Amino acid sequence: MDIGNKIAFLREQAGLTGSALASKVGLNQSQICKIEKGVCNPSISTLRKICDALGISLPQFFNGESLEEMPLHLQRLLAQAKKLSPEEVQQLSNLLEVMLAKKEVKKEDI
Incomplete structure:
Protein backbone atom coordinates (compact mmCIF):
# COMPACT_ATOMS: atom_id res chain seq x y z
CA MET A 1 0.00 0.00 0.00
CA ASP A 2 1.44 3.39 -0.94
CA ILE A 3 1.66 6.36 1.43
CA GLY A 4 -1.44 8.12 0.12
CA ASN A 5 -3.65 5.04 0.30
CA LYS A 6 -2.37 4.25 3.78
CA ILE A 7 -3.16 7.79 4.98
CA ALA A 8 -6.67 7.55 3.50
CA PHE A 9 -7.23 4.16 5.13
CA LEU A 10 -5.98 5.31 8.53
CA ARG A 11 -8.00 8.53 8.29
CA GLU A 12 -11.19 6.58 7.61
CA GLN A 13 -10.41 4.18 10.47
CA ALA A 14 -9.99 7.19 12.75
CA GLY A 15 -13.41 8.45 11.67
CA LEU A 16 -12.03 11.66 10.18
CA THR A 17 -13.05 13.41 7.00
CA GLY A 18 -10.41 14.78 4.67
CA SER A 19 -11.39 18.25 5.81
CA ALA A 20 -11.05 17.35 9.50
CA LEU A 21 -7.61 15.83 8.94
CA ALA A 22 -6.53 18.87 6.94
CA SER A 23 -7.65 21.15 9.75
CA LYS A 24 -5.73 19.15 12.37
CA VAL A 25 -2.59 19.15 10.23
CA GLY A 26 -2.75 22.76 9.07
CA LEU A 27 -3.28 22.00 5.38
CA ASN A 28 -6.25 22.56 3.12
CA GLN A 29 -8.50 19.72 2.03
CA SER A 30 -7.23 19.74 -1.56
CA GLN A 31 -3.67 19.11 -0.33
CA ILE A 32 -4.82 16.11 1.72
CA CYS A 33 -6.77 14.86 -1.31
CA LYS A 34 -3.68 15.12 -3.53
CA ILE A 35 -1.58 13.25 -0.98
CA GLU A 36 -4.17 10.48 -0.60
CA LYS A 37 -4.51 10.09 -4.37
CA GLY A 38 -0.75 9.90 -4.80
CA VAL A 39 -0.55 13.09 -6.87
CA CYS A 40 2.08 14.38 -4.45
CA ASN A 41 3.97 12.99 -1.48
CA PRO A 42 4.03 14.70 1.91
CA SER A 43 7.26 15.97 3.40
CA ILE A 44 8.49 14.13 6.49
CA SER A 45 7.34 17.10 8.57
CA THR A 46 3.84 16.95 7.09
CA LEU A 47 3.70 13.17 7.42
CA ARG A 48 4.66 13.49 11.09
CA LYS A 49 1.78 15.96 11.59
CA ILE A 50 -0.59 13.58 9.80
CA CYS A 51 0.54 10.70 12.00
CA ASP A 52 0.05 12.83 15.12
CA ALA A 53 -3.47 13.69 13.98
CA LEU A 54 -4.18 9.99 13.39
CA GLY A 55 -2.81 9.00 16.79
CA ILE A 56 0.17 7.01 15.55
CA SER A 57 3.92 7.57 15.43
CA LEU A 58 5.96 7.89 12.26
CA PRO A 59 7.69 4.52 12.89
CA GLN A 60 4.29 2.88 13.39
CA PHE A 61 3.17 4.32 10.07
CA PHE A 62 6.06 2.65 8.24
CA ASN A 63 6.84 -0.40 10.35
CA GLY A 64 3.79 -1.22 12.39
CA GLU A 65 1.28 -3.84 11.48
CA SER A 66 -1.12 -2.12 9.15
CA LEU A 67 -4.72 -1.98 10.24
CA GLU A 68 -5.91 -3.92 7.22
CA GLU A 69 -3.67 -6.82 8.31
Whole structure:
Protein backbone atom coordinates (compact mmCIF):
# COMPACT_ATOMS: atom_id res chain seq x y z
CA MET A 1 0.00 0.00 0.00
CA ASP A 2 1.44 3.39 -0.94
CA ILE A 3 1.66 6.36 1.43
CA GLY A 4 -1.44 8.12 0.12
CA ASN A 5 -3.65 5.04 0.30
CA LYS A 6 -2.37 4.25 3.78
CA ILE A 7 -3.16 7.79 4.98
CA ALA A 8 -6.67 7.55 3.50
CA PHE A 9 -7.23 4.16 5.13
CA LEU A 10 -5.98 5.31 8.53
CA ARG A 11 -8.00 8.53 8.29
CA GLU A 12 -11.19 6.58 7.61
CA GLN A 13 -10.41 4.18 10.47
CA ALA A 14 -9.99 7.19 12.75
CA GLY A 15 -13.41 8.45 11.67
CA LEU A 16 -12.03 11.66 10.18
CA THR A 17 -13.05 13.41 7.00
CA GLY A 18 -10.41 14.78 4.67
CA SER A 19 -11.39 18.25 5.81
CA ALA A 20 -11.05 17.35 9.50
CA LEU A 21 -7.61 15.83 8.94
CA ALA A 22 -6.53 18.87 6.94
CA SER A 23 -7.65 21.15 9.75
CA LYS A 24 -5.73 19.15 12.37
CA VAL A 25 -2.59 19.15 10.23
CA GLY A 26 -2.75 22.76 9.07
CA LEU A 27 -3.28 22.00 5.38
CA ASN A 28 -6.25 22.56 3.12
CA GLN A 29 -8.50 19.72 2.03
CA SER A 30 -7.23 19.74 -1.56
CA GLN A 31 -3.67 19.11 -0.33
CA ILE A 32 -4.82 16.11 1.72
CA CYS A 33 -6.77 14.86 -1.31
CA LYS A 34 -3.68 15.12 -3.53
CA ILE A 35 -1.58 13.25 -0.98
CA GLU A 36 -4.17 10.48 -0.60
CA LYS A 37 -4.51 10.09 -4.37
CA GLY A 38 -0.75 9.90 -4.80
CA VAL A 39 -0.55 13.09 -6.87
CA CYS A 40 2.08 14.38 -4.45
CA ASN A 41 3.97 12.99 -1.48
CA PRO A 42 4.03 14.70 1.91
CA SER A 43 7.26 15.97 3.40
CA ILE A 44 8.49 14.13 6.49
CA SER A 45 7.34 17.10 8.57
CA THR A 46 3.84 16.95 7.09
CA LEU A 47 3.70 13.17 7.42
CA ARG A 48 4.66 13.49 11.09
CA LYS A 49 1.78 15.96 11.59
CA ILE A 50 -0.59 13.58 9.80
CA CYS A 51 0.54 10.70 12.00
CA ASP A 52 0.05 12.83 15.12
CA ALA A 53 -3.47 13.69 13.98
CA LEU A 54 -4.18 9.99 13.39
CA GLY A 55 -2.81 9.00 16.79
CA ILE A 56 0.17 7.01 15.55
CA SER A 57 3.92 7.57 15.43
CA LEU A 58 5.96 7.89 12.26
CA PRO A 59 7.69 4.52 12.89
CA GLN A 60 4.29 2.88 13.39
CA PHE A 61 3.17 4.32 10.07
CA PHE A 62 6.06 2.65 8.24
CA ASN A 63 6.84 -0.40 10.35
CA GLY A 64 3.79 -1.22 12.39
CA GLU A 65 1.28 -3.84 11.48
CA SER A 66 -1.12 -2.12 9.15
CA LEU A 67 -4.72 -1.98 10.24
CA GLU A 68 -5.91 -3.92 7.22
CA GLU A 69 -3.67 -6.82 8.31
CA MET A 70 -5.38 -6.96 11.70
CA PRO A 71 -8.42 -9.16 12.22
CA LEU A 72 -11.65 -7.24 11.70
CA HIS A 73 -12.69 -7.47 15.35
CA LEU A 74 -9.42 -5.78 16.39
CA GLN A 75 -9.86 -3.09 13.74
CA ARG A 76 -13.31 -2.33 15.16
CA LEU A 77 -11.99 -2.28 18.72
CA LEU A 78 -9.23 0.14 17.76
CA ALA A 79 -11.65 2.40 15.88
CA GLN A 80 -13.90 2.52 18.95
CA ALA A 81 -10.99 3.17 21.32
CA LYS A 82 -9.89 6.15 19.21
CA LYS A 83 -13.19 7.84 20.06
CA LEU A 84 -12.45 7.73 23.80
CA SER A 85 -10.85 10.44 25.91
CA PRO A 86 -7.37 9.76 27.33
CA GLU A 87 -8.95 9.05 30.72
CA GLU A 88 -11.39 6.56 29.18
CA VAL A 89 -8.54 4.87 27.30
CA GLN A 90 -6.68 4.48 30.61
CA GLN A 91 -9.80 2.97 32.22
CA LEU A 92 -10.15 0.56 29.30
CA SER A 93 -6.49 -0.38 29.61
CA ASN A 94 -6.93 -1.03 33.34
CA LEU A 95 -9.98 -3.19 32.64
CA LEU A 96 -8.07 -5.24 30.07
CA GLU A 97 -5.20 -5.77 32.50
CA VAL A 98 -7.63 -7.06 35.14
CA MET A 99 -9.31 -9.37 32.62
CA LEU A 100 -5.97 -10.76 31.46
CA ALA A 101 -4.78 -11.25 35.05
CA LYS A 102 -7.96 -13.21 35.85
CA LYS A 103 -7.44 -15.31 32.74
CA GLU A 104 -3.86 -16.07 33.80
CA VAL A 105 -5.01 -17.11 37.29
CA LYS A 106 -7.56 -19.51 35.76
CA LYS A 107 -4.80 -21.10 33.66
CA GLU A 108 -2.69 -21.66 36.77
CA ASP A 109 -5.62 -23.33 38.54
CA ILE A 110 -5.87 -26.00 35.84
